[in-house]
Amino acid sequence: MQEVREVWSGNRAVAESVKRARVQVVSAYPITPQSSVMEYIAKFIHDGELDARMIRVESEHSALSAACGSSLSGARTFTATSSQGLMLMAEVLFFASGLRLPVVMALPNRCLESPVNIWSDHQDSLAVRDSGWIQLYASDVQEVHDMTVQAFKLSEDERILLPSMICYEGFLISHVSEVVNPLPQDLVDEFLPEPDPKWAVFDIENPFQVNELLTPEGFPEYRYKQHKAMLRAVDVYTEIGREFARIFGREYSPVRGFMHEDADVLIVGIGSIMSTARQVVKELRERGEKVGTVELKMFRPFPEKEFRELTENARILAVMDKDIGFGSSGMVYPDITRVWYNRDGPSALNFIVGLGGREVVPETIHRIYRIAKDTDPDKIEEDVFWPDTMTEVID
Amino acid sequence: MKLKEVTDEEFLHHGGMACPGCGAYLGLRLALKALGKNTILFNVTGCIATTLIMGVTKIPMIHTLFENGPAIASGVDYGLSALEKREGINLLVYAGDGGTADIGLQSLSGAIERGHDFVYICYDNESYMNTGGQRSGTTPFGAITTTTPAGKKIKGETRPIHLRKDMVEIVAAHGTPYVASASIAYPLDFMEKVKKAAETRGPAYIHLFATCPTGWGADPAKTIEIARLAVQTGMINLFEIVNGERRITVRVRKRKPVEEYLKLQRRFKPLLEDREALKSLQDYVDRKCELLGVDMEDRK
Numbered sequence A: 001m002q003e004v005r006e007v008w009s010g011n012r013a014v015a016e017s018v019k020r021a022r023v024q025v026v027s028a029y030p031i032t033p034q035s036s037v038m039e040y041i042a043k044f045i046h047d048g049e050l051d052a053r054m055i056r057v058e059s060e061h062s063a064l065s066a067a068c069g070s071s072l073s074g075a076r077t078f079t080a081t082s083s084q085g086l087m088l089m090a091e092v093l094f095f096a097s098g099l100r101l102p103v104v105m106a107l108p109n110r111c112l113e114s115p116v117n118i119w120s121d122h123q124d125s126l127a128v129r130d131s132g133w134i135q136l137y138a139s140d141v142q143e144v145h146d147m148t149v150q151a152f153k154l155s156e157d158e159r160i161l162l163p164s165m166i167c168y169e170g171f172l173i174s175h176v177s178e179v180v181n182p183l184p185q186d187l188v189d190e191f192l193p194e195p196d197p198k199w200a201v202f203d204i205e206n207p208f209q210v211n212e213l214l215t216p217e218g219f220p221e222y223r224y225k226q227h228k229a230m231l232r233a234v235d236v237y238t239e240i241g242r243e244f245a246r247i248f249g250r251e252y253s254p255v256r257g258f259m260h261e262d263a264d265v266l267i268v269g270i271g272s273i274m275s276t277a278r279q280v281v282k283e284l285r286e287r288g289e290k291v292g293t294v295e296l297k298m299f300r301p302f303p304e305k306e307f308r309e310l311t312e313n314a315r316i317l318a319v320m321d322k323d324i325g326f327g328s329s330g331m332v333y334p335d336i337t338r339v340w341y342n343r344d345g346p347s348a349l350n351f352i353v354g355l356g357g358r359e360v361v362p363e364t365i366h367r368i369y370r371i372a373k374d375t376d377p378d379k380i381e382e383d384v385f386w387p388d389t390m391t392e393v394i395d
Numbered sequence B: 001m002k003l004k005e006v007t008d009e010e011f012l013h014h015g016g017m018a019c020p021g022c023g024a025y026l027g028l029r030l031a032l033k034a035l036g037k038n039t040i041l042f043n044v045t046g047c048i049a050t051t052l053i054m055g056v057t058k059i060p061m062i063h064t065l066f067e068n069g070p071a072i073a074s075g076v077d078y079g080l081s082a083l084e085k086r087e088g089i090n091l092l093v094y095a096g097d098g099g100t101a102d103i104g105l106q107s108l109s110g111a112i113e114r115g116h117d118f119v120y121i122c123y124d125n126e127s128y129m130n131t132g133g134q135r136s137g138t139t140p141f142g143a144i145t146t147t148t149p150a151g152k153k154i155k156g157e158t159r160p161i162h163l164r165k166d167m168v169e170i171v172a173a174h175g176t177p178y179v180a181s182a183s184i185a186y187p188l189d190f191m192e193k194v195k196k197a198a199e200t201r202g203p204a205y206i207h208l209f210a211t212c213p214t215g216w217g218a219d220p221a222k223t224i225e226i227a228r229l230a231v232q233t234g235m236i237n238l239f240e241i242v243n244g245e246r247r248i249t250v251r252v253r254k255r256k257p258v259e260e261y262l263k264l265q266r267r268f269k270p271l272l273e274d275r276e277a278l279k280s281l282q283d284y285v286d287r288k289c290e291l292l293g294v295d296m297e298d299r300k
Helices: A010-020 A035-046 A060-072 A083-088 A090-098 A123-127 A141-156 A185-191 A219-248 A273-286 A304-311 A333-341 A362-373 B023-035 B047-051 B069-082 B097-102 B105-113 B167-172 B187-199 B220-232 B266-272 B275-292
Strands: A006-008 A025-028 A053-056 A077-080 A104-109 A134-137 A164-169 A178-180 A255-258 A265-269 A291-296 A298-300 A316-321 A347-352 B039-044 B061-064 B090-096 B119-124 B178-183 B204-209 B238-242 B245-250
Touching: A006 A010, A010 A035, A010 A104, A010 A141, A025 A035, A025 A060, A025 B069, A035 A053, A035 A077, A053 A060, A053 B069, A060 A077, A060 A083, A060 A090, A060 B069, A060 B105, A083 A090, A083 A123, A104 A123, A104 A141, A134 A141, A134 A219, A141 A164, A141 A178, A141 A185, A141 A219, A185 A219, A219 A298, A219 A304, A255 A304, A265 A273, A265 A304, A265 A362, A273 A291, A273 A362, A291 A304, A304 A333, A316 A333, A316 A362, A333 A347, A347 A362, B023 B039, B023 B047, B023 B090, B023 B119, B023 B187, B023 B204, B023 B220, B039 B047, B039 B069, B047 B090, B061 B069, B069 B090, B069 B105, B090 B097, B097 B105, B097 B119, B097 B167, B105 B119, B105 B167, B119 B167, B119 B187, B167 B178, B167 B204, B178 B187, B178 B220, B187 B204, B187 B238, B187 B245, B204 B220, B266 B275
Parallel strands: A025 A053, A025 A077, A077 A104, A104 A164, A134 A164, A265 A291, A265 A316, A316 A347, B039 B061, B039 B090, B090 B119, B119 B204, B178 B204
Antiparallel strands: A006 A178, A134 A298, A255 A291, B178 B238, B238 B245
């Protein structure tokens, strides 16, 4: 493959993917840190590089509503938002997934008010983890670029027909420039052909009603079908990852292990903190520590079987959550513990880190490792830790 | 428009679940006759969205959320355009007063401002009838609703009539190329407006007065009579604004006192007993009709 290199921010990488995916309609409303995604796309359209219609809506609620309308007319459709914007969309998120519309959304993660804060954590996407959207988490700019294109293929697959969001941390990925291997257009065309809509599309000659009333006689079965389609997305994404690797030479799978096979402690999580964790693991390995990482590239659906296979040899899982499920634990943690609850396997601890953009530095991850290493899995009393928060000042 | 020009074809099957004498349902039936089969219906959450279940429409339809009918229509407008399938298709958003004047005002305003090509009809039955008759932004002064009950101390809606949301003027202020008010009691006038709205390139808006016998405490057999009296008393005025030019489409000869309209509805019972409030309402209607030039001659 021809070696071309570009230096792109995460938001630029998303826009470049939207162009290469030949998206037909884009609908979005500006919000920090998402805005430059829209600005790049607008420039592509105005420069004649992308033949798409852009709907410059008056709110995020309308952004996703218009995206649903576009999808219902059979067009390949993209939207992007973050944080408060995602919350305003909440009602429409369920609408889109219930209607099985393959809308793709870019979501540079940002924390939620109050207090006001524009920096990054995973509170926004995890607050809607059960809205029926596929959630993919990128940990660097290259992944954002690749996964955005993959998301269209996954969402539009006849076996799936569900919307996807590509989550990547605001600023840390959205605004940081990295060296990227751009996806060649001819190969993207081969990987992701023009859509052949198998989802609900308005047809004057064959009229039908969309979003009908469904009484309790049919509702659970409808939901079950939706759930099954969601579960299928694990296998379909695995398949797409293989095809992507064949064409583009980069490997993708729902779960990724790093130095995990013989690890005693596995650091688990989503997003850019896992890039930092990998660096720390390298350092620790040099000192002979048996540590690795297992990274969830896909959080919804939850790749249960794949995750179990990568973690079965570990003694303890140190699950990092850049979010908090108030009154419980982090929001990634419960899914991890569910995987092993009825089986013999590793125990787990939960670490709340990086809230509101507090930088997750290598020292934080070292601290997490020490706590996990020193824990006797049979004598866990406390399982949720706040290693980078000054809890002692408050307690 | 003449009666013989109205098609016999129906675009709603039998079996719609509207209440007896529903004005809004009749309004949709007439609107679809004017638009024909090449129409996609954006059926905004509200009474009509609930009545059109089990495949009652013969045209493509989506039951939208409460506030996003115009936004979904925007997406279909651009999506079909992108696929070069837009020509010859009408996009009709049909919404109640709650979905229009209250929760959906923002998405309507946005879709108009962006210049999308669609027809928006608001069927105004002056409260949230689908949820049991709660007060809305278009509920008139004095009306009893379930959230403005006739209590021992406060009787009905107290917000003055002139503060009621005037959707026609709000939409006209956007520079919308075609805006009209209409009534189910004047079907030919209404259908002609729907046709003009569909022929308009860009957004078009019709505010349709639609009697609600269930919510208003009225005899379902008098749906049309009440709607006609609303016009004949000047409570409702029928006109259109084409590219900014206003034209009264139904003038009133010997305008009747407002009591004649009010007395057929139980929701106005306390208002009818309050002579002072009644007089101030009559004064308001007189001034409004004079300003618009609704009367054919001076009221005797």
